[in-house]
Structure formats: C-alpha cells, structure tokens
Amino acid sequence: xxxxxxxxxxxxxxxxxxxxxxxxxxxxxxxxxxxxxxxxxxxxxxxxxxxxxxxxxxxxxxxxxxxxxxxxxxxxxxxxxxxxxxxxxxxxxxxxxxxxxxxxxxxxxxxxxxxxxxxxxxxxxxxxxxxxxxxxxxxxxxxxxxxxxxxxxxxxxxxxxxxxxxxxxxxxxxxxxxxxxxxxxxxxxxxxxxxxxxxxxxxx
Amino acid sequence: xxxxxxxxxxxxxxxxxxxxxxxxxxxxxxxxxxxxxxxxxxxxxxxxxxxxxxxxxxxxxxxxxxxxxxxxxxxxxxxxxxxxxxxxxxxxxxxxxxxxxxxxxxxxxxxxxxxxxxxxxxxxxxxxxxxxxxxxxxxxxxxxxxxxxxxxxxxxxxxxxxxxxxxxxxxxxxxxxxxxxxxxxxxxxxxxxxxxxxxxxxxx
DNA sequence: TCTACTTTTGACCATATGGTTAAATCATAT
DNA sequence: ATATGATTTAACCATATGGTCAAAAGTAGA
Numbered sequence: 324x325x326x327x328x329x330x331x332x333x334x335x336x337x338x339x340x341x342x343x344x345x346x347x348x349x350x351x352x353x354x355x356x357x358x359x360x361x362x363x364x365x366x367x368x369x370x371x372x373x374x375x376x377x378x379x380x381x382x383x384x385x386x387x388x389x390x391x392x393x394x395x396x397x398x399x400x401x402x403x404x405x406x407x408x409x410x411x412x413x414x415x416x417x418x419x420x421x422x423x424x425x426x427x428x429x430x431x432x433x434x435x436x437x438x439x440x441x442x443x444x445x446x447x448x449x450x451x452x453x454x455x456x457x458x459x460x461x462x463x464x465x466x467x468x469x470x471x472x473x474x475x476x477x478x479x480x481x482x483x484x485x486x487x488x489x490x491x492x493x494x495x496x497x498x499x500x501x502x503x504x505x506x507x508x509x510x511x512x513x514x515x516x517x518x519x520x521x522x523x524x525x526x527x
Numbered sequence: 528x529x530x531x532x533x534x535x536x537x538x539x540x541x542x543x544x545x546x547x548x549x550x551x552x553x554x555x556x557x558x559x560x561x562x563x564x565x566x567x568x569x570x571x572x573x574x575x576x577x578x579x580x581x582x583x584x585x586x587x588x589x590x591x592x593x594x595x596x597x598x599x600x601x602x603x604x605x606x607x608x609x610x611x612x613x614x615x616x617x618x619x620x621x622x623x624x625x626x627x628x629x630x631x632x633x634x635x636x637x638x639x640x641x642x643x644x645x646x647x648x649x650x651x652x653x654x655x656x657x658x659x660x661x662x663x664x665x666x667x668x669x670x671x672x673x674x675x676x677x678x679x680x681x682x683x684x685x686x687x688x689x690x691x692x693x694x695x696x697x698x699x700x701x702x703x704x705x706x707x708x709x710x711x712x713x714x715x716x717x718x719x720x721x722x723x724x725x726x727x728x729x730x731x
Numbered sequence: 732t733c734t735a736c737t738t739t740t741g742a743c744c745a746t747a748t749g750g751t752t753a754a755a756t757c758a759t760a761t
Numbered sequence: 762a763t764a765t766g767a768t769t770t771a772a773c774c775a776t777a778t779g780g781t782c783a784a785a786a787g788t789a790g791a
Contacts, residue, residue, distance in 0.1 A: 332768080348639065350554035354749060364770050369750060424638060430692050431635040434628060435552065437695040447700040473701045473711060474718055478686055480693070485685030488634050488692065491641040496651040497677045507677060514678055518726045525725050536738080558779060568740050573780060 333371055335361045337381065340368075344382045345428045349435075352379075383432060387443060389422065390429045391450065392480065398453050404461050405520055408479075413512040415483050420508060426487045451476070467523035475519070482515045537575055539565045541585065544572075548586045549632045553639075556583075587636060591647060593626065594633045595654065596684070602657050608665050609724055612683075617716040619687050624712060630691045655680070671727035679723070686719045 339361035343352045354375055358365040372378040397411045419425060433440060455472035462469055486493060486508060494504055543565035547556045558579055562569040576582040601615045623629060637644060659676035666673055690697060690712060698708055 346639070348552065348554060348635070350552060351639065353747085355747090365749090366751080366771085367769060370768075373750095375749065427635055427638045430696075431552070431631055433695050434631045435550070435555065437699075440695055440699050444699050447696075451700055470718075471714075473697065473703070474714065477689055477693075477697065477715075478719075478722065481685040481689030482682055485681055485689065489681075489684070491637050491644055492634075492651075493677065493681065495641075495644050495648050496655050499677070510675075510678065511681075514674075515682075518682065518722060521726045521729050522722045525729065557777085559777090569779090570741085570781080571739060574738075577780095579779065 332363065332367070335363065336368060336371055336378075337385075340378050341382050341385070344379060345386065345422075345424050348428065349379050349432060383429075383439065384442075386422075386425055387429055389418070390425050391447070393418070394450055395453055398457050404457060405516070407457075408520070409512075409516045412479065412483055412515050416508055416512055419484065419487050420505075423487050423490060426484045430488070461523070468525065468527050470523065478519060479515065482511070482518070486511065536567065536571070539567065540572060540575055540582075541589075544582050545586050545589070548583060549590065549626075549628050552632065553583050553636060587633075587643065588646075590626075590629055591633055593622070594629050595651070597622070598654055599657055602661050608661060609720070611661075612724070613716075613720045616683065616687055616719050620712055620716055623688065623691050624709075627691050627694060630688045634692070665727075672729065672731050674727065682723060683719065686715070686722070690715065 336357070340352075340357045343357045343360055347353075347356075352375075354368055355365055357378075358368055361368075368378065372381060392411065392415050394411050397407050397414070400407065451472070454476060458467075458470070458472055458475055461467045486504075490504065493499060493507075494501075499507065540561070544556075544561045547561045547564055551557075551560075556579075558572055559569055561582075562572055565572075572582065576585060596615065596619050598615055601611050601618070604611065655676070658680060662671075662674070662676055662679055665671045690708075694708070697703060697711075698705075703711065
C-alpha cells in the first residue's frame with residue numbers, strides 16, 4: 324500500500340471523527356459511530372489513534388486552529404487599518420459560515436477542560452500582539468479614541484461569532500429561514516466594522 | 528414528613544444536578560455523581576425524576592430562563608432608551624457574573640438538541656417584541672439611525688455574553704487574573720452601551 | 732400500638748462502551 | 762512464489778452506566 328492510500332484511511336477517520344465529535348461533543352460521541360461514519364472497523368480507530376482521547380485531541384487541535392482568526396496575514400499587509408478590519412471580519416464570517424458549529428464546539432470543550440489551552444497559549448500571543456500594535460498605532464496618532472486591545476478584540480470577535488453560537492436561538496426567536504440568516508450574516512460584514520469604527524472615530 | 532422537608536430533598540437533587548450538568552454537560556454528567564453531590568442514593572434520583580433525561584429537562588428549563596435577559600421589566604419602566612439600555616446591560620452582566628458557565632452550557636445544549644427550543648419559542652417573542660418596539664420608537668423620531676432589531680439585539684447580547692463564553696481563552700491569551708477579568712467586565716458595562724449608542728446617534 | 736403510606740436504600744440487571752487480541756487479508760520486496 | 766511486515770476485521774472483555782426492585786426506615790393517623 325502506498326502512502327496516498329495509507330493516509331486515505333487516516334483521513335477518512337479524521338473526517339468522520341470531526342463530524343461526530345463536533346456534533347455530539349467529546350462525551351456524546353461514540354467510537355462505534357465514528358467507525359460507522361468512516362466505514363471501517365472500530366478496532367481500526369484504535370490502530371491509528373490509541374484511544375478516544377487521543378483521537379479527540381487530534382480533532383480538537385485541528386478545529387481550534389480553524390476557529391482562531393487568521394488576522395496575521397491581513398494585518399501585516401499594506402493598507403488602511405479600516406480596510407484591513409473590514410476584510411478581516413468579512414473573511415472570518417465566511418470561514419466560520421462553512422463550519423457553523425465550530426464556535427460552540429470549541430468554546431464548550433475549552434470550558435469543560437481549560438487545561439487543553441496551555442498547549443495553544445503561545446500560538447495565541449503573536450495574533451494578540453499584531454492586533455494590539457496596529458490598534459495602538461492608530462490611537463497614538465489621534466485618529467482613534469483610546470480603547471484597550473482586550474476590549475477591542477472582544478467586541479470584534481463577539482459580534483462576529485455570536486450569530487453562529489446562537490444560531491438556533493436567533494432563527495427561532497426572529498423566525499428566520501436559512502436564506503434570511505445568510506442575508507443577516509452578509510449585512511454584518513458591513514455593520515460590525517461600521518459600529519466599531521464609528522465608535523473609534525468619535526470624540527469622547 | 529412535612530412539605531418543607533419533602534421539598535428539601537428535591538431541592539438538594541436539583542442543586543446537585545445543576546452543578547454537575549452545567550460543568551459536565553448532559554452527556555458528561557453521571558447520575559452517580561449527581562447522587563453523591565446531593566448526598567443521597569442514586570435510586571432516589573429516579574424516584575423524584577423518572578430518568579436522567581427528565582432531570583436534565585428540569586435543569587435546562589431553569590437555566591435557560593436564567594440566561595434569557597430580563598429586559599421586559601426594565602424597558603417597560605419610564606426613562607430614556609439610553610438609560611434603560613445601560614441599566615439592562617449592567618444588570619445582565621451582573622446576573623451572568625454569578626453563573627459564568629451558564630452561556631456555554633445553554634448554547635452548547637441548544638446546538639446539540641435544537642428541538643428543545645420549541646418549548647420556549649413563545650416565551651421569547653414578547654421580549655423580542657418589546658425591544659423592537661422601543662428601538663423603532665427612537666428610530667422613527669430620527670434620534671437614531673436605522674438598524675434592524677435582530678442586528679441590534681445580536682450586537683448587544685454578543686458583546687455582553689462573549690466574555691463569559693470565551694473566559695478561559697481571554698484570560699489565557701491576555702494573561703488576565705480573576706481580578707483583572709472582573710475589572711474588564713466592569714469596564715464593559717460602560718463601553719458596550721457607549722459603542723452602540725455612538726453608532727446609533729451618528730449620521731450615516 | 733397497629734396500619735397504611737411515603738421516602739430511602741442496597742443489591743441487582745441489561746446494556747452500552749472503550750478497548751484488546753488473535754487471526755485474516757493485503758502489499759511488497761526478494 | 763514466498764516470506765515479511767503492515768492493515769483490517771470479527772469476536773471478545775472489563776467496566777461503567779442508566780435504570781429497577783424489593784425490602785427497610787421513617788411518618789402520621791386511628
């Protein structure tokens with residue numbers, strides 16, 4: 324068996340595990356269901372990944388990275404802070420749109436097992452750094468009023484991710500169909516930056 | 528046994544179940560652990576609540592109500608929209624502060640089992656109604672620029688709840704201790720209304 | 732005190748579940 | 762073709778888990 328096919332099985336497992344773990348969570352997921360979903364024997368799961376826990380770790384690592392905003396690339400480019408912010412939010416909404424359930428899954432698992440984070444803390448710093456620097460640059464030129472990086476970051480991410488976290492609630496409370504929800508997301512690509520930038524550019 | 532003591536047992540069970548369910552989730556929770564936590568026999572759980580599912584329903588109903596913002600009271604009072612908004616956000620932050628883990632728990636369980644919502648949809652409408660009416664009133668007098676109720680609602684709730692959903696992430700990424708996190712929350716009681724009101728009051 | 736009723740418990744059951752193992756199948760190099 | 766090593770499977774295993782049951786303990790009225 325050549326490498327392509329070896330990895331084929333592993334890929335099928337990861338794909339299936341991802342699907343099941345994300346929709347049922349670590350505890351709700353069943354090894355048998357993952358095996359069925361992957362179309363293989365349950366023992367094969369243990370052949371490739373020693374235990375449920377190890378398999379889960381693999382999936383969690385993957386999904387955690389996906390959820391982390393890819394801001395570095397954008398903010399290191401040329402261009403105005405405003406344009407970069409708009410692009411970042413728009414991209415982020417598009418990314419998560421392809422995986423509506425990522426935010427709930429990741430936030431839930433993190434809350435149930437915060438130690439998992441230690442592994443990622445270092446990888447979080449650069450992102451936070453870049454954002455803080457860029458923001459500070461604008462503030463110190465007097466273009467924007469002062470706001471701490473945590474507050475700024477929290478507001479942007481909060482407004483961007485919330486629709487996905489609360490999707491069932493929103494669609495049921497506001498009687499939205501799927502198309503309506505999509506339009507709602509599109510509108511937010513404009514609205515979120517508009518809200519934050521209006522605040523930043525208004526004299527206190 | 529008089530009523531007070533009868534209900535004592537039931538209360539102990541609900542208290543224990545709440546604690547365990549909220550920290551481990553429906554699937555992660557164990558009936559034995561709930562019994563231990565309540566200091567009673569496991570069979571008693573089934574005597575008072577027929578099954579794990581029934582017990583969970585009881586807890587979920589309770590916690591869901593707690594998470595739902597108590598905006599009705601505030602917005603039906605006299606006073607300016609702005610004051611009511613500020614009061615609402617401040618109260619909401621204080622409420623959830625006493626139960627940091629409520630949002631993750633509720634959002635996660637809803638996502639894993641959205642049918643649970645059907646029971647609550649009706650109870651959601653009045654809140655949504657009141658908020659929409661109050662907001663529309665301000666918009667139509669020209670005081671505020673136009674924004675749809677869903678968008679307004681989403682932004683407020685998003686910014687208010689996000690710190691609780693992402694607490695482990697925020698505290699680790701921004702190296703916050705518990706006191707720092709508390710101060711961060713306090714600051715948001717001012718910041719969130721300020722951001723939204725600045726946006727609403729700025730000409731497009 | 733005796734009786735009827737509710738509450739509480741220890742022991743138990745059936746099943747689900749993560750994990751193991753030994754054998755079978757497959758691929759490949761000699 | 763055959764031996765060697767990797768991959769895959771069916772059958773098992775030990776344990777955890779939700780749930781039941783019959784008996785014990787507690788309560789209260791006659």
